[in-house]
Amino acid sequence: xxxxxxxxxxxxxAREKLFSTPANAALTVGSLALLYWCVPPALDWMIFSADFxxxxxxxxxxxxxxxVFVKARLGQFLYGFYPEGERWRVDLAFxxxxxxxxxxxxxxxxxxxxIAALLLLAYPPVAILLFHGGAGLAVVETARWGxxxxxLVIAGVGIVASFPIGVALALGRRSPLPVVKxxxxxxxxxxxxxxxxxxxxxxxxxLPLFLPEGVSFDKLLRALVGIALFYxxxxxxxxxxxxxxxxxTQYEAAESLGYGYWQTMRLxxxxxxxxxxxPGIVGIFIALFKDTTLVLIIGLFxxxxxxxxAVSDPQWIGYNVEGYVFAGLGFWIFxxxxxxxxxxxxGRLAHTGRRARRTTKERQxxxxxxxxxxD
Amino acid sequence: MQPERRTYAFxxxxxxxxxxxxxxxxxxxxxxxxxxxxxxxxxxASGVILLGWYLYHNAHLNLxxxxxxxxxxxxxxxxxxxxxxxxxxFDSAQSYGRALLVGILNTLYVAAFGVVLATxxxxxxxxxxxxxxxxxxxxxxxxxxxxRNVPVVLHVIFWASVIRALPPPREALNPFDxxxxxxxxxxxxxxxxxxxxxxxxxALLVGIAGAVLFARWAGRRRxxxxxxxxxxxxxxxxxxxxxxxxWLAGGAPLEWSVPALxxxxxxGGTSLTPEFVGLLVGITVYTGAFIAEIVRAGIQSVxxxxxxxxxxxxxxxxxVMRLxxxxxxxxxxxPPTTxxxxxxxxxxxxxxxxxxxDLVNVGNTTLNQTGQALEAISIMMxxxxxxxxxxxxxxxxxxxxxxxxxx
Numbered sequence: 001x002x003x004x005x006x007x008x009x010x011x012x013x014a015r016e017k018l019f020s021t022p023a024n025a026a027l028t029v030g031s032l033a034l035l036y037w038c039v040p041p042a043l044d045w046m047i048f049s050a051d052f053x054x055x056x057x058x059x060x061x062x063x064x065x066x067x068v069f070v071k072a073r074l075g076q077f078l079y080g081f082y083p084e085g086e087r088w089r090v091d092l093a094f095x096x097x098x099x100x101x102x103x104x105x106x107x108x109x110x111x112x113x114x115i116a117a118l119l120l121l122a123y124p125p126v127a128i129l130l131f132h133g134g135a136g137l138a139v140v141e142t143a144r145w146g147x148x149x150x151x152l153v154i155a156g157v158g159i160v161a162s163f164p165i166g167v168a169l170a171l172g173r174r175s176p177l178p179v180v181k182x183x184x185x186x187x188x189x190x191x192x193x194x195x196x197x198x199x200x201x202x203x204x205x206x207l208p209l210f211l212p213e214g215v216s217f218d219k220l221l222r223a224l225v226g227i228a229l230f231y232x233x234x235x236x237x238x239x240x241x242x243x244x245x246x247x248x249t250q251y252e253a254a255e256s257l258g259y260g261y262w263q264t265m266r267l268x269x270x271x272x273x274x275x276x277x278x279p280g281i282v283g284i285f286i287a288l289f290k291d292t293t294l295v296l297i298i299g300l301f302x303x304x305x306x307x308x309x310a311v312s313d314p315q316w317i318g319y320n321v322e323g324y325v326f327a328g329l330g331f332w333i334f335x336x337x338x339x340x341x342x343x344x345x346x347g348r349l350a351h352t353g354r355r356a357r358r359t360t361k362e363r364q365x366x367x368x369x370x371x372x373x374x375d
Numbered sequence: 376m377q378p379e380r381r382t383y384a385f386x387x388x389x390x391x392x393x394x395x396x397x398x399x400x401x402x403x404x405x406x407x408x409x410x411x412x413x414x415x416x417x418x419x420a421s422g423v424i425l426l427g428w429y430l431y432h433n434a435h436l437n438l439x440x441x442x443x444x445x446x447x448x449x450x451x452x453x454x455x456x457x458x459x460x461x462x463x464x465f466d467s468a469q470s471y472g473r474a475l476l477v478g479i480l481n482t483l484y485v486a487a488f489g490v491v492l493a494t495x496x497x498x499x500x501x502x503x504x505x506x507x508x509x510x511x512x513x514x515x516x517x518x519x520x521x522x523r524n525v526p527v528v529l530h531v532i533f534w535a536s537v538i539r540a541l542p543p544p545r546e547a548l549n550p551f552d553x554x555x556x557x558x559x560x561x562x563x564x565x566x567x568x569x570x571x572x573x574x575x576x577x578a579l580l581v582g583i584a585g586a587v588l589f590a591r592w593a594g595r596r597r598x599x600x601x602x603x604x605x606x607x608x609x610x611x612x613x614x615x616x617x618x619x620x621x622w623l624a625g626g627a628p629l630e631w632s633v634p635a636l637x638x639x640x641x642x643g644g645t646s647l648t649p650e651f652v653g654l655l656v657g658i659t660v661y662t663g664a665f666i667a668e669i670v671r672a673g674i675q676s677v678x679x680x681x682x683x684x685x686x687x688x689x690x691x692x693x694x695v696m697r698l699x700x701x702x703x704x705x706x707x708x709x710p711p712t713t714x715x716x717x718x719x720x721x722x723x724x725x726x727x728x729x730x731x732x733d734l735v736n737v738g739n740t741t742l743n744q745t746g747q748a749l750e751a752i753s754i755m756m757x758x759x760x761x762x763x764x765x766x767x768x769x770x771x772x773x774x775x776x777x778x779x780x781x782x
Contacts, residue, residue: 027506
């Protein structure tokens with residue numbers, strides 16, 4: 001009996017959601033045909049006919065994907081040309097970062113602010129020491145960095161550096177001082193009008209021309225400067241949106257407390273403005289993460305760059321789709337997780353917003369009620 | 376302290392007034408906001424100027440030492456490289472300036488196609504995402520989630536490699552008669568040039584103008600009499616009918632240049648190069664996913680009460696979409712779509728990765744051959760800035776058309 005009710009419900013669901021009109025029914029049948037035509041061959045290629053076991057090209061049977069290629073090159077895809085004996089340093093640095101971030105992700109962990117400040121101040125020197133070497137550790141030139149490791153380094157540094165610059169530019173753009181405002185507007189609009197490629201070209205080809213003789217920057221560092229400045233302009237526009245959403249009364253209230261400009265911004269305006277635009281900021285982070293792939297144009301081997309180098313290796317020619325699928329999945333996992341995180345934050349912020357509004361209303365109700373109670 | 380009200384004109388006179396005021400009262404001039412503002416700005420401006428001078432000085436010394444002449448004289452020199460595809464005739468004997476122009480045109484060409492195709496794909500997928508059909512909406516969200524979380528660089532490289540993996544001309548895929556898909560690009564038939572075709576184009580323009588006028592007349596008549604005149608079929612009739620009449624009057628010339636396999640390659644017809652197709656598909660699929668999200672958000676931003684109200688006054692579903700939902704949704708859709716068009720245009724610079732001769736590709740070759748890094752990169756940046764500005768000006772104009780007209 002219950003099964004029949006389930007069946008009837010399923011039929012009703014299908015009638016409503018799949019076959020409500022003749023046009024809808026045609027669309028459903030068409031999509032099913034498309035799925036039948038695409039999904040089984042794709043699954044067959046990726047899993048059922050694919051080769052997983054083996055060490056070399058000889059183990060590829062050629063019927064489906066040959067994941068042996070990815071397996072054989074996994075070390076390179078993850079660490080680039082980082083010496084195999086030293087890779088524990090990279091692992092250790094990332095493990096430290098995850099360990100330090102865990103308390104921050106914990107909803108009610110004490111002294112979050114102090115941990116975050118400590119992380120920002122103490123982690124970079126530790127990470128640089130571990131990644132680059134020195135003080136007893138063998139030095140690994142940045143030219144040997146690569147793979148997912150390099151992608152994460154570029155994305156991490158880009159995110160951490162572009163955020164404060166972006167906030168400063170946004171404040172500058174809304175500054176009453178005309179020179180400050182003009183400079184910030186010019187920088188933001190100039191950068192937003194050109195592609196990142198040209199900025200990277202500039203960082204790799206033009207920047208050395210502007211430095212005095214004998215001074216030279218590391219190529220990775222130049223790319224990082226380019227990416228951070230480029231995304232700072234986009235960050236500035238997002239933050240500006242948040243600043244515009246802070247009501248005028250907040251500035252007036254801060255002024256009546258005797259706050260100066262920096263106090264007003266730091267204690268009153270920015271906390272509200274930034275909370276408004278957290279989803280936008282995460283969106284910029286996602287875009288930055290994806291655009292780290294562009295560094296392959298100036299000869300750095302990020303995850304995609306190293307995969308591209310590997311697929312053009314004569315020993316493994318013809319396995320480029322496997323390589324690209326692997327790189328694509330790598331990027332997809334990170335970006336999808338970040339976008340879900342952004343949606344989660346958005347939901348939580350909307351919730352706190354509602355609650356705050358309700359308490360204001362309650363407070364108003366209370367003041368309205370107050371005289372009655374006194375009387 | 377709030378920025379809106381601090382309307383100090385930081386002029387010298389203000390500063391003098393502050394000085395005067397501070398002399399009269401006992402407060403120090405250092406406490407005057409106007410004075411401080413001037414000091415900060417002077418410091419900042421001189422810092423920027425000093426930095427600029429320092430960089431210029433370094434660049435000047437470096438260029439002198441490397442023996443590179445500055446200036447844009449190289450533009451007139453002989454380029455000496457050939458370009459794979461070009462909208463205007465070009466050969467290696469022509470100048471760098473002409474080569475850069477070819478690059479600019481190629482960039483605009485692929486960006487124009489990309490904007491149109493990404494809009495079609497994005498709007499289709501965005502409407503599919505809010506479809507009442509469960510399967511269709513899930514498929515559309517699958518497309519969006521899969522494509523927007525992967526770098527556009529990977530899209531471009533992937534599609535270029537897919538095209539390279541297509542069969543060679545001898546085993547070309549032949550989906551329609553006369554259309555061949557091969558690893559050398561897409562080859563399709565083209566009507567042979569005829570004197571009547573320009574006139575047909577003119578007739579088409581006249582037809583469009585006529586249809587617009589007819590629609591205006593119909594709208595006025597509806598306002599006056601309350602009688603509805605169907606505009607769709609007559610409009611379509613004018614737009615298509617006029618060129619057809621011209622064609623028939625010209626003796627109905629119909630000669631196609633149909634591609635056919637000769638030896639190792641096709642002859643006749645015309646083709647899209649594999650680089651062009653790879654870049655176009657890559658940026659279209661990527662940007663389409665973003666536009667789909669924008670369209671979905673726009674449609675969902677229209678309150679459901681509007682749809683119910685429209686149904687209550689007896690509008691058919693198509694009219695509900697056209698007269699009630701879309702005009703309101705467009706207000707939400709247009710501004711973010713503008714920035715997608717801008718980023719698509721900028722992403723077309725990824726052609727350099729797969730060998731499509733766009734502006735960055737040609738500019739890069741020029742840079743490598745002449746060593747004029749400053750000039751080449753400045754040209755690239757200036758051109759992209761101009762393209763970006765033109766697109767935003769046009770889209771702002773369109774946005775004003777669809778924005779709420781407040782009284």
